[in-house]
Amino acid sequence: MFSTEPLRKPTISAAEQPVLNRLVGIRNQLAALKKDRGNYYRPNDIVGLYNDLLAQVWALYGVRTSEHNDNDAYKNRLDAVLDE
Secondary structure (H helix, E strand, O other), X not given: OOOOOOOOOOOOOXXXXXXXXXXXXXXXXXXXXXXXXXXXXXXXXXXXXXHHHHHHHHHHHHHHHHOOOOOOOOOOHHHHHHHO
C-alpha cells in the first residue's frame, strides 16, 4: 500500500542552477522593494526586474527543452521559486 521510501524531487541540473540563482536574486530584490515603505517604487526598477524575469524564463525554457524536461510533470525547486 504505502511505500516507506522517501519521495525525491528531481535535482536541479548544472544548466538550471544559474537560472535558479538569478530568480532567487530577483525575488530578493522585489522583497526589498516591498519592504522599503519610505520610498515610492521607481518604474524603471520594476520594469528592469520584469525584463530580467522574462529573460530567465526563456533561458529556463531553452534549458528544459534541450534536456527534454519540458513536460508539466517535471518539477523541482526552480518551479517552486517561480510559483512564488
